[in-house]
């Protein structure tokens with residue numbers, strides 16, 4: 150995979166668009182309706198999020214960040230969620246195009262359906278962007294995401310830091326086989342952990358659709374097959390981490406077996422403060438949404454977006470111009486950074502039993 154380790158962040162929203170006057174809490178917005186508008190672009194941007202189950206991030210972090218980015222840029226937008234259903238995503242795409250979308254950004258549920266949506270859009274003169282997940286064999290003009298191999302590397306290094314030099318048995322709970330990111334996360338983690346000869350992989354499985362309930366069943370099976378001799382868990386996101394932790398709790402091992410995660414969700418951060426999860430990876434939705442808005446507006450205006458490099462589409466055999474952002478490793482020591490950056494709300498993290506843990510960690 151040809152990839153650029155981009156250690157600088159793209160300047161997001163360096164645009165001279167008219168600001169919208171106020172927010173709106175509906176799915177779609179129009180700068181003109183809101184008193185803004187009049188900017189250079191006359192486009193309408195459609196975004197289709199994948200689901201509400203594989204991670205809380207899509208509705209709790211991405212949607213508000215996308216709304217804010219589009220409002221600030223003064224463009225019309227429509228954000229919908231496919232609820233984990235590829236057919237539904239296809240129908241939403243058709244409707245958005247019918248309603249005059251000029252740029253369509255999707256988080257593919259699987260590459261086949263994503264590529265079909267993009268092909269159809271292109272045939273109708275609508276430009277597409279891959280948001281967060283690369284559609285293999287797709288035709289998106291841009292790919293906006295984080296460096297997902299680095300995400301996996303941070304998870305691998307995070308687990309190694311939590312385990313230390315001792316001999317340890319590791320179980321991998323990978324993301325959905327239909328999500329190219331899941332492949333990159335796992336590759337990144339392996340590239341770090343496979344180099345260390347004190348660790349043994351005693352189980353590894355992908356979780357279809359990142360389904361948290363299925364993850365618990367899968368982890369239970371892997372745990373039993375390893376006779377409970379599991380010292381560390383490489384879980385690909387906070388939802389899968391939560392599933393593993395629930396099984397470890399039942400076995401009286403929660404807090405003794407480090408578990409990784411991703412997305413810096415409120416629950417993930419709480420687990421870190423409680424000591425049942427060893428780390429997570431924070432990917433600022435504000436940055437990612439801002440980068441998407443910038444790329445989309447460039448397309449609307451017939452201009453080129455500023456990219457950080459290209460990403461090889463191994464199925465389509467092409468290099469997709471990409472804007473890849475830098476993920477950040479989060480442990481107990483820097484949970485507060487996520488909150489300070491606006492990635493999580495103190496009210497969501499520091500509730501009930503977590504209030505004291507927050508105070509101890511200096512988070513208020």
Ligand code: BGC
Nearest residue numbers: 203204282328330359386412
């Ligand atoms: C995203 C992760 C997310 C996962 C499940 C991945 O493609 O990059 O942030 O946790 O999908 O939705």
